[in-house]
Amino acid sequence: MTSHFSRRGFLATASASAAALALPRFALAADGFVNVYTGSDSNISDFWTNVILPGFKSVSPDARVRVVDAGDGAGLRAMADRAMAALGSDADPQVDLFEAYTPDQTEGSIDAGLWVNFAEAGIENLDKVNPAAKQTDFDLPYRGSQVLLAYDASRVAAEDAPKTWDEMTTWIHSNPGQFIYNRPDKGGSGGNFVRRAIHEANGRDPQKFTLGNYSEDYAAETLPGAWELLNGLAPDLYEGGSYSSGNTQSIQLLAQGVVSMTPVWSDQVLQAIAMGVLPENTGLVQLQDLALCGGFSRITVPTNAANREVALQLAAYVLSADVQSKIITELGGFPGVSWDHVDGTLREKYADVIPASIPTFPGGGWDAAINDGWYRNVAPGLTRG
Amino acid sequence: MTDLASSGTRRTGGTAASNGRGLTGLLLVSAPVALLGWLIIYPIFNAIARTLVVQTETGTAFSVDTYVRFFSDGYALANLWLTLWVTAVCAALLLAICLPLALYLRFAKSRVAGVLQGLALFPMFVPSVILAYALIRTIGPNGGVDLVLNALGLPKINSPYLTPWGPIIGLVWDNIPLTTLMLVAGLGAVSDNAVEAARDAGARPLALLRHIIFPQIGNAMLVVLSFTVLSIFSAFTLPYVLGPASPEMMGPFMQRTFSQVMDTRMAVTQAVISFLICAVFGAFYVRSIAKNREARR
Numbered sequence: 001m002t003s004h005f006s007r008r009g010f011l012a013t014a015s016a017s018a019a020a021l022a023l024p025r026f027a028l029a030a031d032g033f034v035n036v037y038t039g040s041d042s043n044i045s046d047f048w049t050n051v052i053l054p055g056f057k058s059v060s061p062d063a064r065v066r067v068v069d070a071g072d073g074a075g076l077r078a079m080a081d082r083a084m085a086a087l088g089s090d091a092d093p094q095v096d097l098f099e100a101y102t103p104d105q106t107e108g109s110i111d112a113g114l115w116v117n118f119a120e121a122g123i124e125n126l127d128k129v130n131p132a133a134k135q136t137d138f139d140l141p142y143r144g145s146q147v148l149l150a151y152d153a154s155r156v157a158a159e160d161a162p163k164t165w166d167e168m169t170t171w172i173h174s175n176p177g178q179f180i181y182n183r184p185d186k187g188g189s190g191g192n193f194v195r196r197a198i199h200e201a202n203g204r205d206p207q208k209f210t211l212g213n214y215s216e217d218y219a220a221e222t223l224p225g226a227w228e229l230l231n232g233l234a235p236d237l238y239e240g241g242s243y244s245s246g247n248t249q250s251i252q253l254l255a256q257g258v259v260s261m262t263p264v265w266s267d268q269v270l271q272a273i274a275m276g277v278l279p280e281n282t283g284l285v286q287l288q289d290l291a292l293c294g295g296f297s298r299i300t301v302p303t304n305a306a307n308r309e310v311a312l313q314l315a316a317y318v319l320s321a322d323v324q325s326k327i328i329t330e331l332g333g334f335p336g337v338s339w340d341h342v343d344g345t346l347r348e349k350y351a352d353v354i355p356a357s358i359p360t361f362p363g364g365g366w367d368a369a370i371n372d373g374w375y376r377n378v379a380p381g382l383t384r385g
Numbered sequence: 386m387t388d389l390a391s392s393g394t395r396r397t398g399g400t401a402a403s404n405g406r407g408l409t410g411l412l413l414v415s416a417p418v419a420l421l422g423w424l425i426i427y428p429i430f431n432a433i434a435r436t437l438v439v440q441t442e443t444g445t446a447f448s449v450d451t452y453v454r455f456f457s458d459g460y461a462l463a464n465l466w467l468t469l470w471v472t473a474v475c476a477a478l479l480l481a482i483c484l485p486l487a488l489y490l491r492f493a494k495s496r497v498a499g500v501l502q503g504l505a506l507f508p509m510f511v512p513s514v515i516l517a518y519a520l521i522r523t524i525g526p527n528g529g530v531d532l533v534l535n536a537l538g539l540p541k542i543n544s545p546y547l548t549p550w551g552p553i554i555g556l557v558w559d560n561i562p563l564t565t566l567m568l569v570a571g572l573g574a575v576s577d578n579a580v581e582a583a584r585d586a587g588a589r590p591l592a593l594l595r596h597i598i599f600p601q602i603g604n605a606m607l608v609v610l611s612f613t614v615l616s617i618f619s620a621f622t623l624p625y626v627l628g629p630a631s632p633e634m635m636g637p638f639m640q641r642t643f644s645q646v647m648d649t650r651m652a653v654t655q656a657v658i659s660f661l662i663c664a665v666f667g668a669f670y671v672r673s674i675a676k677n678r679e680a681r682r
Binding site: 072073074077183185238239242243244245246249252253256257258367368371372375376379380381 | 460463521525526527528547548625626628629630631632633641643644645646647648
């Protein structure tokens with residue numbers, strides 16, 4: 001019977017410690033910390049915690065900054081909704097800086113004056129931002145990355161690595177079960193692979209898709225061709241049409257030797273190689289007929305942030321040559337500033353991989369149409385109904 | 386209800402209300418009841434109302450269009466069927482695994498039983514996201530099991546990762562502790578005397594199970610069934626990480642409809658439909674509790 005008593009004790013301790021763990025959540029508000037919210041993968045939040053924040057301490061010793069993981073884009077959207085709701089009242093939105101968020105994701109937020117206009121705020125280093133990356137004055141592109149194809153070099157020779165969409169299709173069909181991409185809503189690597197298929201089905205012209213030109217009719221005209229292309233690939237994908245549930249899961253399958261090729265984010269794959277998750281000789285290739293999409297992550301700052309001044313200082317610091325160079329070396333990303341404003345030796349070293357342009361795909365209404373369309377038309381597979 | 390009221394007044398020393406205990410009792414339960422009303426009951430009716438009442442140009446109107454859309458959408462129905470199927474399979478597997486385990490824990494007196502009980506409870510303390518990644522590492526493709534099989538010169542397993550069996554294995558593992566605990570508690574009602582008497586009368590193990598044990602733990606099994614159905618129906622993490630892209634279980638489907646498709650009214654409709662199905666099993670549970678109470682009076 002003693003086991004009963006000890007179990008009860010154990011349960012009591014366990015629930016007590018669980019309750020203690022839940023406590024700090026209630027103590028988050030207004031404690032002088034600058035709250036940086038991120039919805040990105042852990043490599044990005046690690047970069048903020050381990051690289052940016054210690055560096056910022058030397059610039060602004062008194063500032064206390066906390067990086068909060070909102071989980072994903074939807075988590076950030078909820079935080080932006082909170083800031084929007086607090087706008088015009090005295091309520092503290094409890095968020096001072098969004099690590100990667102665009103104003104268009106919260107409807108009407110620009111007109112309502114929710115976001116700091118960086119051009120008007122006149123923050124330092126703003127003039128260094130790459131003009132090609134600029135979108136609005138309310139967001140600050142600070143890092144870019146691009147989706148590439150990563151392959152297991154022990155099974156795929158570099159000269160056999162596909163360089164066009166057609167070569168890739170041929171490769172997938174001649175190596176059944178060796179390719180996987182993740183569900184488009186669960187991570188950008190699969191998401192941008194799907195978007196590349198949309199480009200392929202529409203004359204490889206990224207200009208055809210803009211933030212403003214989304215309409216149900218236009219989507220019905222442009223997307224089905226892509227579903228056809230992707231359905232054509234499905235039978236020869238991993239397990240005859242399985243899709244991993246995130247960027248990291250795809251990398252994991254590549255690392256475990258389950259598949260030989262998968263789309264990956266440039267920053268994530270370089271870090272995986274650096275950490276030994278993927279072998280040193282992992283091959284990387286970009287399609288030359290039209291690159292897989294990429295994008296810039298954009299800092300936004302709500303106007304009603306409790307620590308707005310510090311948040312703006314932090315944003316300016318992130319654009320400094322110091323951080324921007326580390327985005328290349330430590331994160332494997334592209335700088336948000338023009339390449340003239342990073343360390344000269346780096347500029348030379350990466351001359352070959354500096355992309356002339358990174359094709360991007362607009363968000364807005366397209367996101368929902370593409371993701372849900374994929375789930376309905378591609379995910380079930382043709383044979384599996 | 387009349388039974389309950391009359392049995393209350395029959396207590397000795399006057400009615401509960403007359404000696405002031407009723408008020409204290411009501412005060413004690415008022416906090417949880419208020420919380421229940423605020424955080425559970427109100428949102429339920431709010432959700433139902435939001436799916437049924439729409440704002441049109443001419444004012445508010447009653448509409449069931451999202452329900453019609455849900456039940457005429459083959460994709461959504463496939464998701465609902467998968468969820469029901471996974472729930473049924475998990476419930477059956479859980480009973481098949483946990484009943485023998487609970488019987489052993491109830492009647493064994495050895496030290497091994499204590500160790501086994503500890504092991505059976507272990508999954509309760511493993512967060513499901515950790516479990517999901519651990520399962521990818523073990524029974525996933527080229528995972529631990531494959532490595533062992535390969536070393537023994539055997540063929541690899543057909544990995545359940547990214548098929549409906551992935552979440553089923555995870556959910557069953559995750560629910561073993563609660564199911565076992567509830568069954569052991571139910572078996573506590575079976576007295577040793579009854580079992581021994583039946584044994585003395587020459588009852589074989591199967592007859593013992595059928596005529597002595599099962600009739601007494603019917604209630605516990607019903608509770609177990611409703612609890613597992615409720616928790617598996619609303620599962621999110623394991624189907625999200627381990628399951629196939631399509632069909633999706635209701636948990637990931639609702640989340641995606643809400644945050645990706647941004648069709649909140651449809652997401653709430655899916656939630657109401659899931660809730661109604663779960664409510665049926667919840668009713669089983671409430672009924673069995675009520676019956677138990679009445680039996681004890």
